[in-house]
Structure formats: structure tokens, C-alpha cells
Amino acid sequence: MSAAPQxxxxxxxxxxxxxxxxxxxxxxxxTRRVAAEIVLVDDGSEPPLSEILGDIGAGLVRHVRQTNQGSIAARLHGLAxxxxxxVLFLDSDDLVHPEKFDVILPAIAVARADVAYxxxxxPIRENxxxxxxxxxxxxxxSEPAEFYLRIQPVPHSPTYRRDYLLRHLEKPLIPAKREFDPAGDVWLYYNLCAFPATIVKVDRALTAIGIHNEERYSRHWERIAVAALGVMEAFAAACPQVADLLSTRRVAGECAFDSWRxxxxxFDPDFDRRLLQLWENAPRGPVEHLGGPFFQKLARLFGPxxxxxxxxxxxxxxxxVRSLSPEAYRQLFSK
Incomplete structure (x- = not known):
């Protein structure tokens, strides 16, 4: 049996x-200088991607096919x-720099890190x-809650140790639901933010989103917002209310407040109410965590x-700023 890839x-x-x-x-x-594999999870494409792609990446690409279950389920299938x-998670339109793994993997090894970003x-197309x-x-x-919830890098920036992911995603704090798919990266980050991790930063631009005109989740920010709110509410309900996680719960509440303001x-009044309620129910921190100098001055006069x-x-x-038709908007908020 061949050795495990890096x-x-x-x-x-x-x-x-x-x-x-x-x-x-x-x-x-x-991956020319790195032992690697590409686990391509075909989430019920018709025709199957293996038939369309042919021998592209032969010897490196491993095709895994499942019935259509959504992006989070496909990502977890790929991890398994x-x-x-x-492990690096990519969407099907992401790009990585040719030197990404040459730089990232040694950084993880030196720091004995669980995740590097x-x-x-x-990206600019060249010949x-x-x-x-x-x-x-x-x-x-270096703080998981700060990294995953405030910095919240694009999902194809972090490279993880596989054992770290398996430890925390085998039975995730927030169950995988298809309704969370538009905010799949938020689902991942909220599931990881409550656990200790050694995090290292590499100061190079090694991650890019591809240029194309095909459909993206990000074209409809309202769908992402609704899915993300569901993730945030599920986290608030599931996160243990213990002393060790008080700062994590506080950061989650402050992020909800920042999104609300x-x-x-x-925008939808019920969405507005639910988002603000997440902050109201979370542990409180200093007002400086909620906004800049002008906001802080107002907050001291009138309250946050x-x-x-x-x-x-x-x-x-x-x-x-709407990206949905009136009918699509009504359908989204009538669920």
C-alpha cells in the first residue's frame, strides 16, 4: 500500500x-513537489463528473460519488x-497559488499547528x-474564536491537520443540515471555534476565488445571511455554558451584533430581531468590542x-442592495 499523502x-x-x-x-x-491527492466528491452531478473530466489529474484525482445531499454533506464525505x-477544502471554483503547500506545510510542521491560513x-489569467x-x-x-468568528478567512485559505478535523467534526456541535449549505464555511467555523487549536499565519497571498460567470452562492447574500443566522442560533443553543467557553460565547454574540448593525x-424584521437577540442572550464584553470610536461615544450616551x-x-x-426578486425574497422568509 502506498504511503499516505501529505x-x-x-x-x-x-x-x-x-x-x-x-x-x-x-x-x-x-502539488508538484508535495505528495498529495485530490478527493473530488461528486454530489449527484448528471452526467457524473468522472465521465466529463476524463483523465484530468489521473493518478492524483480520486472520484467519490454520492447522491445529491448538498455541499456540507459532500465536504464531510470527502473528509472521511x-x-x-x-486537509484543504476547496469549492469547485477556487484557485490555489503554485507555492501554497511548499509554504503552508512547513509552517504547520514548525509550529506544530492544527491550522494554518x-x-x-x-487571480489574473496568464498564458x-x-x-x-x-x-x-x-x-x-492565535485564539480560535477570534480566528474563526471575527477574521473568518475565505474557506479555502485554512489548511488543517486531518486528525484535528476528525476529532471535532465526527460528532459536530452543530449538526449538518442542508439548510445551512449556503453558509457552509460558517457552519464549519462555528463547529471549530469552541475547541483549542494551535493556529499559524503565513503572510503570503496564496488563495484566490476563480473568475467565471456561472452560479455562485455569494451572488445571493440574503440566502447566505439566512443560513448563517440558523448556524449562529444552533451554536448558541448547543455551546456548553461553562467558564472555559464564556469568551467564545461572548465573541459569537459580538459578531451577531456587528452583523445586526x-x-x-x-430588511426582514424577524431576521433583525433574531440576530439582535443572539447578542442580548450572550455574555457581555466591553463596548469597544462592538464598534469604533463614534459608535462607542453613542453607546456611552444611549446604550449599545x-x-x-x-x-x-x-x-x-x-x-x-437586494439580490433576490420580490417573490424569491418572500419565499425565503416564509419558510
Missing amino acids: VSVVIPAHNRVGPLRDTIQSVLAA EARGDH DDLAR AGWHFESVEALRRS RLPRG KAAGRIIRYSQPRYSR
């Missing part, structure tokens, strides 16, 4: 093929199939592949909730 790249996919080819090619370029010491890049241009430098953090005016409502007057009305 890294397993898990890619859930459903029908979207064009961007997936670019994703696989970027992984092939990044993975044999590598480390890097910065976001903008021989992609050029990665730095877009955003993320903050450093950024809502557009005129009133200050948040005042700040929200500067937000655009929902009608100016």
Missing part, C-alpha cells in the same frame, strides 16, 4: 465543470475519504496559468442597542 485536497462539486477544471489544474500545479495528514489574492495579486492581508490570531434598512440603531441610519435601504 495533503488531501477535498473538492465537493455539483454539475459546475468549467471552473472546476481550473481548480484542479491549480492544485496540480501546487481523505488519507492525507493535512494565508491571505487572499486576486501559462494564473498570476496571484495580493488583495487583503488578514490579521494574525450592518443590516440594510427595511440605541447606538446600533442610530448607526444603521447610514446603511442603504434593502431595495438598493
Whole structure:
């Protein structure tokens, strides 16, 4: 039996093929000097992806097919199939820098880290592949709640130790539900934020989102918001109320408050209420954690909730930022 690979790249996919080819090619370029495997989880595509992709990545790509169950189930299936010491999750339109694993894996080894993350890049198409241009430098953090809930890197930035993921996702704090799929990365992060982890940051832009015109979850931010709220409520209900997790619960509440005060005016009132309630029910921290100097001044005069409502007057009305039709909006909030 061959030795276990150093890294397993898990890619859930459903029908979207064009961007997936670019994703696989970027992984092939990044694994020339690394023992790796690509676990491609076909979430019920028709026709099967193995038939469409042919021998692309032959010897490196392992096709795993399941009935259509959604992206979270496909990601967990891929994790169960993975044999590598480390795991990177990619969507079927993500790209990785050719040197990602050359840099990330030694950083994990030196720090004995459970997870390593890097910065976001903008991909620029070149004849021989992609050029990665730095877009955003993320903050450093060694605290799981701060990293997963506040920094919240794009989901294809972190590379994990496989045993760390298996330990905390075999019986996840928040069960996998298809309704959470639009916010699958949020589901993963809230399931990991309550557990100790050694985290290391690599100051290079090694992660990018592919350029294409096909459907993305991110094109409909309202669906992501509703799924994320469900995850946050499930976390609040499931997270043990013990002293060791008080700061984690506080950060989760503060993140809910931050999301609430950024809502557009005129958004669904029940969504508004539920999001604010998460903060109201969470342990409280200093007002400095809830906003900048202007917010803090208002909060000391009127209280955090009133200050948040005042700040929200500067937000655009929902009608100016909507991505759903009126009918799709009604259906989303009538569930």
C-alpha cells in the first residue's frame, strides 16, 4: 500500500465543470513537489463528473460519488475519504497559488499547528496559468474564536491537520443540515471555534476565488445571511455554558451584533430581531468590542442597542442592495 499523502485536497462539486477544471489544474500545479491527492466528491452531478473530466489529474484525482445531499454533506464525505495528514477544502471554483503547500506545510510542521491560513489574492489569467495579486492581508490570531468568528478567512485559505478535523467534526456541535449549505464555511467555523487549536499565519497571498460567470452562492447574500443566522442560533443553543467557553460565547454574540448593525434598512424584521437577540442572550464584553470610536461615544450616551440603531441610519435601504426578486425574497422568509 502506498504511503499516505501529505495533503488531501477535498473538492465537493455539483454539475459546475468549467471552473472546476481550473481548480484542479491549480492544485496540480501546487502539488508538484508535495505528495498529495485530490478527493473530488461528486454530489449527484448528471452526467457524473468522472465521465466529463476524463483523465484530468489521473493518478492524483480520486472520484467519490454520492447522491445529491448538498455541499456540507459532500465536504464531510470527502473528509472521511481523505488519507492525507493535512486537509484543504476547496469549492469547485477556487484557485490555489503554485507555492501554497511548499509554504503552508512547513509552517504547520514548525509550529506544530492544527491550522494554518494565508491571505487572499486576486487571480489574473496568464498564458501559462494564473498570476496571484495580493488583495487583503488578514490579521494574525492565535485564539480560535477570534480566528474563526471575527477574521473568518475565505474557506479555502485554512489548511488543517486531518486528525484535528476528525476529532471535532465526527460528532459536530452543530449538526449538518442542508439548510445551512449556503453558509457552509460558517457552519464549519462555528463547529471549530469552541475547541483549542494551535493556529499559524503565513503572510503570503496564496488563495484566490476563480473568475467565471456561472452560479455562485455569494451572488445571493440574503440566502447566505439566512443560513448563517440558523448556524449562529444552533451554536448558541448547543455551546456548553461553562467558564472555559464564556469568551467564545461572548465573541459569537459580538459578531451577531456587528452583523445586526450592518443590516440594510427595511430588511426582514424577524431576521433583525433574531440576530439582535443572539447578542442580548450572550455574555457581555466591553463596548469597544462592538464598534469604533463614534459608535462607542453613542453607546456611552444611549446604550449599545440605541447606538446600533442610530448607526444603521447610514446603511442603504434593502431595495438598493437586494439580490433576490420580490417573490424569491418572500419565499425565503416564509419558510
